[in-house]
Amino acid sequence: MTAEEQILSLRTELQAHNHSYYVLDTPTISDFEFDKKLEQLKALEAAHPEFDDENSPTRRVGGGVTKNFNTIVHEHRMYSLDNSYSKEDLEDWETRVKKQVDGEVNYTCELKYDGASISLTYENGKLLRAVTRGDGLQGDDVTTNIKTIKSVPLKLTGDYPPKFDIRGEIVLPWDGFNAMNEEREALGLELYRNPRNTASGSLKLQDSSEVAKRPLQCLLYTITGNNLDIETQIESLQKARDWGFRVPEAAKLAKNIDEVLEFINYWDVARHDLPYETDGVVVKVNGLQQQEELGYTAKAPRWAMAYKFKAEQVSTRLREITYQVGRTGAITPVANLEPIELAGTTVKRASLHNADQIEKLDIREGDEVFVEKGGEIIPKIIAVDLTKRPIDSVLTKYISECPECATELVRKEGDAKHYCPNDMGCPPQIVGRIQHYISRKALDIDGLGGETVALLVKEGLITNYADLYDLTVSQLLPLERMAQKSAENLVNGVQASTQITFEKVLFGLGIRYVGETVAKKLAKHYKNIDAIIAATQEELVAVDEIGEKIAESVVAFFAQEQHLLLIERLKSYGVQLEISAEKLANQSDTLQGKTFVVSGVFGMSRNDLKKLIEDNGGKVSSSISSKTSFLIAGDKMGPSKLEKAKKFEVTLLSETKFLEMIANE
Numbered sequence: 001m002t003a004e005e006q007i008l009s010l011r012t013e014l015q016a017h018n019h020s021y022y023v024l025d026t027p028t029i030s031d032f033e034f035d036k037k038l039e040q041l042k043a044l045e046a047a048h049p050e051f052d053d054e055n056s057p058t059r060r061v062g063g064g065v066t067k068n069f070n071t072i073v074h075e076h077r078m079y080s081l082d083n084s085y086s087k088e089d090l091e092d093w094e095t096r097v098k099k100q101v102d103g104e105v106n107y108t109c110e111l112k113y114d115g116a117s118i119s120l121t122y123e124n125g126k127l128l129r130a131v132t133r134g135d136g137l138q139g140d141d142v143t144t145n146i147k148t149i150k151s152v153p154l155k156l157t158g159d160y161p162p163k164f165d166i167r168g169e170i171v172l173p174w175d176g177f178n179a180m181n182e183e184r185e186a187l188g189l190e191l192y193r194n195p196r197n198t199a200s201g202s203l204k205l206q207d208s209s210e211v212a213k214r215p216l217q218c219l220l221y222t223i224t225g226n227n228l229d230i231e232t233q234i235e236s237l238q239k240a241r242d243w244g245f246r247v248p249e250a251a252k253l254a255k256n257i258d259e260v261l262e263f264i265n266y267w268d269v270a271r272h273d274l275p276y277e278t279d280g281v282v283v284k285v286n287g288l289q290q291q292e293e294l295g296y297t298a299k300a301p302r303w304a305m306a307y308k309f310k311a312e313q314v315s316t317r318l319r320e321i322t323y324q325v326g327r328t329g330a331i332t333p334v335a336n337l338e339p340i341e342l343a344g345t346t347v348k349r350a351s352l353h354n355a356d357q358i359e360k361l362d363i364r365e366g367d368e369v370f371v372e373k374g375g376e377i378i379p380k381i382i383a384v385d386l387t388k389r390p391i392d393s394v395l396t397k398y399i400s401e402c403p404e405c406a407t408e409l410v411r412k413e414g415d416a417k418h419y420c421p422n423d424m425g426c427p428p429q430i431v432g433r434i435q436h437y438i439s440r441k442a443l444d445i446d447g448l449g450g451e452t453v454a455l456l457v458k459e460g461l462i463t464n465y466a467d468l469y470d471l472t473v474s475q476l477l478p479l480e481r482m483a484q485k486s487a488e489n490l491v492n493g494v495q496a497s498t499q500i501t502f503e504k505v506l507f508g509l510g511i512r513y514v515g516e517t518v519a520k521k522l523a524k525h526y527k528n529i530d531a532i533i534a535a536t537q538e539e540l541v542a543v544d545e546i547g548e549k550i551a552e553s554v555v556a557f558f559a560q561e562q563h564l565l566l567i568e569r570l571k572s573y574g575v576q577l578e579i580s581a582e583k584l585a586n587q588s589d590t591l592q593g594k595t596f597v598v599s600g601v602f603g604m605s606r607n608d609l610k611k612l613i614e615d616n617g618g619k620v621s622s623s624i625s626s627k628t629s630f631l632i633a634g635d636k637m638g639p640s641k642l643e644k645a646k647k648f649e650v651t652l653l654s655e656t657k658f659l660e661m662i663a664n665e
């Protein structure tokens with residue numbers, strides 16, 4: 001096989017595996033095998049840039065950065081939908097439809113996915129463009145971001161028309177959404193409210209490799225175009241599936257409105273088991289010829305109708321408003337309710353978010369309130385039933401002092417939340433920080449759980465994470481439910497944590513905005529804590545992927561004397577505050593500030609070569625530009641790479657020369 005044939009066959013094969021995995025949910029190959037083949041394809045493509053294809057499966061990881069999204073006028077306008085809420089609404093609609101069209105009318109029923117709408121344009125089976133709905137007439141070109149979503153086919157299969165648009169919804173399934181929130185929680189950041197907003201926010205991220213990390217899905221429902229040779233909506237859904245698109249199987253043909261209602265009633269219950277959110281059903285006249293006859297109002301098609309599920313709502317009494325203090329000192333007001341059944345669970349509490357929200361609702365203790373469980377994870381208070389307000393009710397006054405430590409609260413300009421600034425003396429902040437320190441992704445301390453931390457703080461045995469290392473078995477034994485064995489486990493677990501790597505320790509320190517990834521970056525760049533402490537804000541910003549906000553937060557953290565003392569103590573206990581000698585032995589900053597492109601076939605694997613570059617402080621890039629310092633050229637490097645290297649005056653290195661370069665230091 002020639003290289004070209006090999007590339008084409010790998011692309012086709014990987015595309016088919018992607019389709020099985022992301023569209024059909026039935027994997028046909030192990031992740032390991034898949035990655036191996038993808039690496040193989042990457043290597044071949046790098047060696048043969050002349051066979052480049054922007055729709056290759058290797059382009060799924062993103063990397064393109066868009067500063068300003070181009071505005072694109074939709075060739076076919078993207079309409080909204082009219083809403084209905086009852087059987088009567090639907091029957092009225094049917095009457096209107098039947099007045100306008102002749103013959104039998106039947107309907108396709110589909111779920112109404114709650115996400116961000118998208119229009120994809122395909123030409124000759126290739127994804128050409130992806131545009132957001134915008135105002136319906138024009139939207140933003142978000143192709144670079146959409147390409148990272150694995151259920152969007154970059155190339156079609158089967159008997160597709162030469163040119164068409166297909167529309168659908170980008171959704172974020174619950175488990176992906178929850179995982180993203182867990183990570184935010186660990187960082188002490190405010191949680192995302194619902195999957196829909198997060199999905200549409202994702203489309204507008206500037207860095208497509210960030211989008212690639214989000215488990216978004218693209219569900220499709222409408223094909224538009226000219227001369228498509230399709231008669232009905234239900235047929236078009238099947239065709240879309242045949243061409244490689246993800247079209248949910250729920251869609252069903254209904255002969256009349258009674259059958260439509262059957263569908264609605266079924267899904268009103270069953271939707272709670274779907275992996276993503278739906279907020280209703282969309283009913284469409286099935287015949288496309290009939291659709292054409294019906295046409296559009298100024299806002300929506302006359303041939304379609306959305307039926308909105310009722311968000312389940314109940315009313316109950318607000319007993320009391322309390323205030324919670326988070327690990328970072330953020331205050332969250334909480335509505336404590338008379339317990340009530342709602343959508344299958346007992347609801348006792350609801351978040352009130354912040355002071356503005358309380359003011360907006362004019363909510364008061366003793367009020368009868370309406371609670372709804374819609375798209376949000378936490379039940380929401382919609383309104384107060386003013387007719388039932390007790391005559392002696394008093395206006396809610398937001399607290400001005402921390403409920404836990406009585407420190408005066410602050411609210412910075414632009415912040416929705418109040419904060420307790422007493423981070424060193426406020427019990428929930430103290431407990432929260434230690435809980436974060438011992439958590440799995442940080443110091444991962446065995447034998448010590450969140451509850452025990454709270455108990456240890458309450459008993460005055462610890463006030464910060466360094467204190468953990470002074471704990472003794474005899475101190476612990478008098479505590480409630482603490483047997484000899486568990487006390488020993490705890491002390492041993494704490495000791496064992498001195499083996500945890502520097503990057504995890506850095507994450508565990510609980511510096512605001514320093515999550516796992518940022519901690520890794522900082523650890524790798526600075527190698528030890530003293531270098532990070534010494535870094536100025538400007539120096540930090542100069543580090544790849546470290547922004548102003550993070551830099552400011554790091555500097556502020558180490559400007560506090562207490563934090564420096566904590567670090568000194570951790571050091572004295574043997575906690576890893578630098579990259580281990582072994583790791584360091586393989587690392588240097590010889591290549592600091594230099595960007596490499598690797599092309600061709602080498603003695604060592606391309607991955608090992610890339611790792612060597614990165615371990616020595618260099619950066620690897622996939623394409624040659626004016627920013628490239630060196631091109632490491634292997635066997636079988638493509639001619640166009642060479643030409644580009646010449647054009648940008650990039651120095652060529654052989655594998656041997658490169659190895660000499662790092663060995664010389």
Ligand code: AMP
Pocket residue numbers: 079080081082110111112113114116117118133168169221282306
């Ligand atoms: P609305 O935004 O409430 O006017 O509803 C219209 C939107 O519903 C459309 O722009 C689509 O993004 C979305 N939608 C979700 N599922 C479907 C579906 N199965 N068919 C048509 N539109 C849908």
Ligand code: ZN
Pocket residue numbers: 325402403404405406407420421422425426427
């Ligand atoms: Zn406080």
